[in-house]
Amino acid sequence: MIEFKDVSLVYQNGTEALKNINLSISQGEFIVIVGLSGAGKSTLIRSINRLVTPTSGQLLVDDDNILSYNTKQLRKLRTKAGMIFQHHNLVKRSTVMKNVISGRLGYTSTLKSIFNLYPKEDLQLAYESLKRVNIEDKVYTRSDQLSGGQQQRVSIARVLTQQPNIILADEPVASLDPPTSHQVMTYLKEVNREDKITTIVNLHFIDMAMEYADRIIGMRDGEIVFDGPVSEVNEGTFEDIYGRKIREDDLRGGSEANEPVSSFNTEDEFAQTRN
Amino acid sequence: MNSETNTLPPRPKQSKTSLLKKYGLGLGFLALIIWSIMGTNEKVDWTRVFSMRTIENMDRVIPKLFQPTLDKLDRVLELMLETLLIAFTGSFMASILAIPLGFLTAKNMMGNSLAGRIANFICKLFLNAVRTFPEILLALIFVASIGPSPFAGVLAIAIGSTGMLGKLYGEVIETIDMQVVEAMEANGANKIQTLFYGIIPQILPDFLSYAIYRFEIDVRASTILGIIGAGGIGTLIVISQKNRNWDEVSLILIVIIISVTIIDLISAQIRKRLV
Numbered sequence: 001m002i003e004f005k006d007v008s009l010v011y012q013n014g015t016e017a018l019k020n021i022n023l024s025i026s027q028g029e030f031i032v033i034v035g036l037s038g039a040g041k042s043t044l045i046r047s048i049n050r051l052v053t054p055t056s057g058q059l060l061v062d063d064d065n066i067l068s069y070n071t072k073q074l075r076k077l078r079t080k081a082g083m084i085f086q087h088h089n090l091v092k093r094s095t096v097m098k099n100v101i102s103g104r105l106g107y108t109s110t111l112k113s114i115f116n117l118y119p120k121e122d123l124q125l126a127y128e129s130l131k132r133v134n135i136e137d138k139v140y141t142r143s144d145q146l147s148g149g150q151q152q153r154v155s156i157a158r159v160l161t162q163q164p165n166i167i168l169a170d171e172p173v174a175s176l177d178p179p180t181s182h183q184v185m186t187y188l189k190e191v192n193r194e195d196k197i198t199t200i201v202n203l204h205f206i207d208m209a210m211e212y213a214d215r216i217i218g219m220r221d222g223e224i225v226f227d228g229p230v231s232e233v234n235e236g237t238f239e240d241i242y243g244r245k246i247r248e249d250d251l252r253g254g255s256e257a258n259e260p261v262s263s264f265n266t267e268d269e270f271a272q273t274r275n
Numbered sequence: 276m277n278s279e280t281n282t283l284p285p286r287p288k289q290s291k292t293s294l295l296k297k298y299g300l301g302l303g304f305l306a307l308i309i310w311s312i313m314g315t316n317e318k319v320d321w322t323r324v325f326s327m328r329t330i331e332n333m334d335r336v337i338p339k340l341f342q343p344t345l346d347k348l349d350r351v352l353e354l355m356l357e358t359l360l361i362a363f364t365g366s367f368m369a370s371i372l373a374i375p376l377g378f379l380t381a382k383n384m385m386g387n388s389l390a391g392r393i394a395n396f397i398c399k400l401f402l403n404a405v406r407t408f409p410e411i412l413l414a415l416i417f418v419a420s421i422g423p424s425p426f427a428g429v430l431a432i433a434i435g436s437t438g439m440l441g442k443l444y445g446e447v448i449e450t451i452d453m454q455v456v457e458a459m460e461a462n463g464a465n466k467i468q469t470l471f472y473g474i475i476p477q478i479l480p481d482f483l484s485y486a487i488y489r490f491e492i493d494v495r496a497s498t499i500l501g502i503i504g505a506g507g508i509g510t511l512i513v514i515s516q517k518n519r520n521w522d523e524v525s526l527i528l529i530v531i532i533i534s535v536t537i538i539d540l541i542s543a544q545i546r547k548r549l550v
Contacts, residue, residue, distance in 0.1 A: 049461055079463030089458035094476045102472045106463025114471050155458075162462060 001026055002048060002166070002198065007057035009043055009222075017043040018054060019222040027165070028196040030189060032203050032213035036242055040222040041202040045168045048200070049081040050074055061166075079106030082159030084188075086171040088151040092144035096135070096154050099143055100126040103161030122161075129160035133187050149180035156187055167191070169201040173208070178252050181205075185212045205252035206238050339521035343529055351511065351523075355530050358507035359538075361425050361500065362493035365432025370486035372437045376402060377444025377482075383453055398441075405438030410496045414505040425506025432493050432500075440489055447481040448474070480549045487542045494538050498531050 004023040010016050017040045025031060033041045046052045047059060050066060058065050066077055082103070090099045104122045105113055112118070130136040133153040143151060152172060159167055169188060173181035185201075189212050192199040203209050209216055216233050218226030218241030226233075226241050238246055323329075378384050379398040385391035414431035421427055451474060459473040501509025508527060515523035 051457065051461060075463045075465060077463075078461055081461075083458065083461040085454060085458060087454055089452070089454045091455050091473060091476045092452075093480065094472075098472070098476075102459065102464065103462055105459070105465075105468045105472060108468075110465060110467045113468050158462075 001060075001062055003058075003060040004047075005058040005060065007047065007054045007059055009047065009052065009054040016222050017052075018047070021057070021222075021224060023217070023224060023227070025198060025200070027198055028192070029198055030192045030212065030214045031198075031200045031217060032209040032215075033200065033217045033219060034203055034206065034209050034238070034241060035219035036204065039219040041219055042170050043222075044219065045170050045200055045202055048166065048168055049078050049083060051083075075106055079162060080164050081166040081168060082162045082164035084152070084155050084159055084167065084169040084172045086174045088148070088155045090143040090151055090154060090158075092142075094143060095140050096130070096143055096146070097126065097139050099154055100130060100158045100161050103129075103158040106162065125163070126157070126161045129157040130154070132160060132191070133157050147180075148176050149183060152176060152180075152184050153187065156184070156191070160191065164197060167197050167199045169199070171202050171204075173203070173205075173252070181208065181252055188212070205250065206246065207251045207253065336521050340525045340528075342522050343525040344520075344522040345526065347511075347523055348526065351508065351527055351530050354501070354508040354511050355534055357425055358497050358501075358509075359494060359534065361428040361505075361507050362432060362490060362497040364429045365497070366436050366486060366490040366493045368429070368433035369436030369440050369489065370482070372433065373440035373444050374482070376437065376441035377448055380441060380445035381448035383449055383451075399445075402438050402441045402445075405434060406442070408435065408438075410435040411499065411503065414500045415503055418503055418505050423504030423506075428497055428500040428505035428507055431505060432497055435496070436489050436493060440485060443485045444478075444482060447478050447485070451477045484546045484549045487546055491539055491542045494535055498535075 002023075002025040004021045007018055007021040008016070009018040021044065033044060035041050043052055047054050048061070048066075050069065054067060057067075059067050061077065061081075066074075069077060091102075101118060101122065103126070104118060108118065108122070127136060127139065130139055133156050135150055135153045135157065138146060138150065138154075143154065146154065167188070172188070173184055176184060185208060188199055188201065191197060201212075210230060210233065213230050215229050216226065216237075217224055218237070220241060220243060226237055235246060238250070242250070376398055379394055380402060382395060385395045410431050413434050414428055417427035417430045421430075455477065456469055456473045459469040464472065497507050497509075499509050501507040501511065502513050504510065508531065512524060512527055515521075515527065
């Protein structure tokens, strides 16, 4: 349960990124936030794990106001809120395993983590997470030898290793091609359904939002201008959110139905040619 | 394709002031060179440079340089080894001393607080100051303070190299992918864990590469330290030169050239593999 109560955020340069946001998200929802760049989507998502700190209002995660958290409480919160980034943010020179196990850092004592002393269960969990995104054969590969889609799957595995209650995904498919984008979204959706993890995804592709979301939140200029289930959404809604006509580049295309299994093959083959 | 589509658009016309500046700078530079040549002309006694005496001197010294004697090979090799050890110990000390300085001079590590910026400024100033001292001058100071011994040379090399390595390390740290650091923070990792999992894997190869490169430079620098009694092969150069044993000087030079070349080759190979 995440609740925004009159949350505002003004950056130091004076930009009002969030304006009096009121929002309530229940456990297990799959929410897609849409809006143009600069609408405040990233800021909204980053408030939930306090990578940015709202300047006023209350933000409750499980009935606890996280805006008053100290460093220790913050670490605990972040352990339970996994985050996926547009550029994967893996350590390129480290192996896939080292990247994925870093999802356990919040649970592991500093000394043990420095000397790589993880309990067997943690290593097993990391491997299971890789299996869930079908990339377990790359476990000892260096991350920079993977393709973009594979790297994004590793970063999903890293988040799963955290055993989070919430997954925050900030433009997870913006730097991927259409088939790979659908693959990544499908994994996110699967995880959401199977583990009942609240998932909040920033997207700017309308068709993808419609295909995967349970609920869509539209943002413009730091305000929520639409909030409702997918069934209530039509093209007019998006035109309202974007404040302009829908264009070709607002759509990702290449839906899974068109190219089902081939996307997996081509991508792995692509990575193999690079190895 | 016809030739019309291949023609380039005309160059944008340069403004008169920028043309004037260019020619002005060119002429100024030319004048500087002419003036400096005229300056040397007044100070140099050309009749002495091109006299029979010069030719006689050269005739005596140069053939000897091409006839190395192997009499003192043991001693030369021993001192060359000492030189290498001075360089190694010095650059090893520097490569460790430079790490904290590197972090302190990296803007992205010090944050935006006043204390951080002051520490950053002081460290940069310190490194700049250190770098202005040539090794030979540092060696002079240490020979004066701890007496003529190889250890004085080690300290001179260590301090001199710290100046350069600290700056290079700082620059490496400034170019790391901070998004990875953000991802670690979002995992719930603490500062030390972020350092070991997010930062060190990114910087380690570059740090090693620079340390080895610096060792290469230090080998060359330490051959000369002996001239002022700071250990190494330089001592022998001075003695042989004073005794006019040009064949010995020749042997020493050959040994130095061979060792430096070998070390350059090895270090280039290692560094190629690191990055």
